[in-house]
Amino acid sequence: MLRRGFLAGAVGVGAGVALTACTSNTPAGNNAAPAPGAAAPAGNNAAPGRPVTIGFSAPAADHGWIAAIAKNAQAQAGQYPDVTYQPVNPTNDITQQIAAVETLINKKVDALVILPNDGSQLTSLGRRAMQAGIPVVNLDRIFDTPLAYRCWIGGDNYGMGVSAGNYIANRLRERNVAQPVIGEIAGIDNLPLTQQRSQGFKDALASFGFSVGPRQAADFTAQGGQRVAANLLQAAPRLDALWNHDDDQGIGVLAAIQQAGRSEFFMVGGAGSSNAMQAIQADNTVLKATVTYSPTMASSAISLARLVAQRRGLGDLVEHEVPASITLASATVTKDNVGEYLPLGFES
Template identity: 80%
Template sequence: MTDSLLPGGLGRRGFLAALGVGTVATVAACTSNEAPSSGSGANVAAAGGDNATPGAPVTIGFSAPAADHGWIAAIANNAKAQAEQYPDVTFAPVNPTNDVAQQIAAVETLINQKVDALVILPNDGSQLTSLGRRAMDADIPVINLDRIFDSPLAYRTWIGGDNYGMGVSAGTYIGERLRAANVTNPVIGEVAGIDNLPLTQERSKGFSDALASYGYAVGPRQAADFTAQGGQRVTANLLQAAPKLDALWNHDDDQGIGVLAAINQAGRNEFFMVGGAGSANAMRDIQADNTVLKATVTYSPTMASSAIALARLVAQNRGMSDLVEKEVPTSITLASATITKENVADYLPLGFES
């Protein structure tokens, strides 16, 4: 995503830093083709390192919620496909479930089987924290995927999306577009996900903060439930309450199917919309440019592929060859890119089907 300028010439990275958003790790790249001189004290990563080289055989257990949502389905598919890339990995998934007790029981079987590593996307991070601790205490490294456990003692590495960054990306796109059109006092709607989830709260906070940097504020807001049905229901209510909109952000592209349906049923097209997560169907709509949907901000399920890759390296006591450090980092946050008609072709191959 381009580092588009916010008001005052402040780039998105600077904006995040100014708000106190810490980066997990910064890797400085050497821009010179010359090797560091001897005695310089410089630490550099070995050039040409290859983590794909087979290592010790390992079994990686995997657990995630039921695939009743396009994004979750892509998580499971990506994890399986990544594991199949490695001849030294045995992939051991348990049955997906939306029941916390059933997920705990299923992962306990993997712990008892003494798998070499676990990748867990918990239904509820808080409720499964003790399970992560149990695995770690049994010397089974846990890669905590997306929904984070309450304690860092419950996982070896966390990898997930940037929920606050999603909101910033959506708010920045909307703010730039409205400012370029010289719109004053815009009415900006928001269709959120599940309001009691921290991820929804973080997305809304990032959105509000980014809009505030333009002097704008969030207008009518409704929370849905990350389903197409919920998106359609709450959007119908929002549109009835707001006879005029200038822009709308929907947090989730699966939910967005219903959001767009409600917009079409209401015959509304005086505003533009931004989606969330990066589904393939949303990208195709953006590419066709025949709906109010003009952009989406990513929360990519490719994180599951990376989680399997990290679990393999951790289980094999290997690091990431392009990094100087000998160990895999403890936390990795994916960036949230803004997909528009101009760059959608680059991202479409990574989209998931809603």
């Protein structure tokens, strides 16, 4: 599922600060001078610049979201005639990832986009590239220090939890549900991203006077989701709502719900897979919404690496440089707006 033209498409998933700015909004023929204290837009970032080579490294595609990361990066690089794209073999072995990126550093590529298996363990590699004069766009899993990257772009894990909590709480209020039982199926509990998602969910519910009820952690796989959901459903004879952190593991969660014959509650997913969005569109399961953590961020990372390597900024921003940090917003996808987001979904 190649994602062409995500320079514009990713804006709908929350990369507005980065990508809306990639093209000027000045109408053709508009020669009006900028207001005092403002600067004229920098122009069309899609226009060809000097040729650059962008290296890319990410983990192996053992998960639908990761698979989409690699596809999106390659598709976006293909949009630019001035970009030579040099990916290295994806791997879940940190030592192998370090060795592969070192080859790109030795080739003196113009920029690197790195989604590290582990941000902490690859921080020294990012610093080495930066010290060699190769700007690094750090994708999602962040390095330990800004000295290891020129720009970071990634999703908002805390914001995912907030979006899920707000949707659930508002829907329960509309139904006048008092003292609701709200379940949560998390990802891997010892990961900071899972902890951030859960904290955002808890905080959002608390702002409505609600709290998280039965909660169990899975492992971001369909098999783990099915096993954990079956256990949670057995322990909770009543549920009003359920948030599942990840749409890949949500395949198993939905299977467990159907096997248990439960339909008294509604569910919210996480990440924004096309499978989940198709179920939301069909409206024939308990899944009524998902909150995005879109792999289109890889498309954006390639676009940003190109601009940094060409020493260009974002067209609609006054500053001459690409920002140092860009956090994507987590959109809430429901039956009302699923048509807008479905083309950006990834296959679980």
